[in-house]
Amino acid sequence: MKKLILSLSIIATLLTSCTSSENDSAALGPVEGQLSGDITADKTLVKGNYELTSAVRVKSGATLTIAAGSILTADDANGLISLTVEKGGKLIMIGTAAEPIVCTSKTKTPGSWGGIVMYGDAAIVPSSSSTTATSEDGTNTVYGGSSNATSGTLKFVRVEYAGRKIADGTKELNAFSFYAVGSETVLENLVAYKGSDDGFEFYGGTVSLKNAISYGNTDDSFDWQDGWRGQNNSNWYAYQTGTANYGMEIEAKGVNNSFYPVVSNITLKRAAGTVTEGGSSAAEYDAIQFKKQGNGFYSNILIEGYTDANAVAVRIQDLATNTDQVTGSKIKLTDVKIAGSTPLQGAGATGYTISFPVGFYTTSTTSTGANLTTGAWATVDGVSLIK
Secondary structure (H helix, E strand, O other): OOOEEOOHHHHHHHHOOOOHHHHHHHHHOOEEEEEEEEEOOOEEEOOEEEEEEEEEEEOOOOEEEEOOOOEEEEOHHHOOOOEEEOOOOEEEEEOOOOOOEEEEEOOOOOOOOOOEEEEOOOOOOOEOOEOOEEOOOOOOOEEOOOOOOOOEEEEEEEEEOOOOEEEOOOEEOOOEEEEOOOOOOEEEEEEEEOOOOOOEEEEOOOOOOEEEEEEOOOOOOEEEEOOOOOOOEEEEEEEEOOEOOOOEEEOOOOOOOOOOOEEEEEEEEEOOOOEOOOOHHHOOOOOEEEOOOOOEEEEEEEEEOOOOOOOOOEEEOOHHHHHHHHOOOOEEEEEEEEEOOOOOEEEOOOOOOOOOOOOOEEEOOOOOOOOOOOOHHHEEOOEEOOO
């Protein structure tokens, strides 16, 4: 089947007129084109293969819509590239299980680009004295507000080889970065594949994530800070292999808070021989870690493969988190199943004992973890990511 090679301006013309040319282009198959720079007006891309030749930013008031089955490829040679939605902008990417939208890199090298970055205007808790914070994506964008308005819809989207590090530990990107994103945004059936930082990171906000796979990412599979409080999260699956840190890293910038995220059906798996980024001295090998007043309610959890001699299923890293969040009944983990001999819990420092209130940490032999369907959305190079 022949491919039709068009510039984005020609594509836009086709999309805004109902003519025989539109039907002809569909019959010829996926188009090819380029995408770059600021998106300042509504733009719709038909199914096609698009090269990202520079950073793309969807500006406030604009909506970028990308059709199912499209492939977006970042050209690594052109500097730091990401697909970013600014506050007030919208990104609509609705794929299907059979035709996901794939965002990848030209060299297929982990960390070669910045992935999808989305900004909203929902609440955050960055510190005890401020209601805003500055982003870690290299743009120094201020985020945090009071609106749960939508930043768009992402369904059946896979981001590959992202997690670009600008200055390790202070300036870095992930496969998916969500800054103060509001609860009206839809995030479903998303895959973060072989990035060099976190698979999914939330920086405050109220958005929820359903049906998510974090596979082969070298930092944490799922990570959040700034008081993220999504309430309708379910079916999270992490498979760590090669190099990886925590399955889930949970913090709230040291601010004691009375809100929390809710996540059900979680699978955290770690392949044999997987090491942490900093080697054995990094001590980032636990399945779940709570620190700096991180909290939340979690249920139906399956943990497997965390076999480092010092690893635990759940670590409470500091005394304040233990005092305010554990004994304060703000951390709840129910129906936890550990496949293997990993200890249930541990403290990050000496001088305190972890004691969950009755019913706030329960185990089960029948917990199933995430329940996900297979398909092209969860398959790379013919291999299913759901092991």
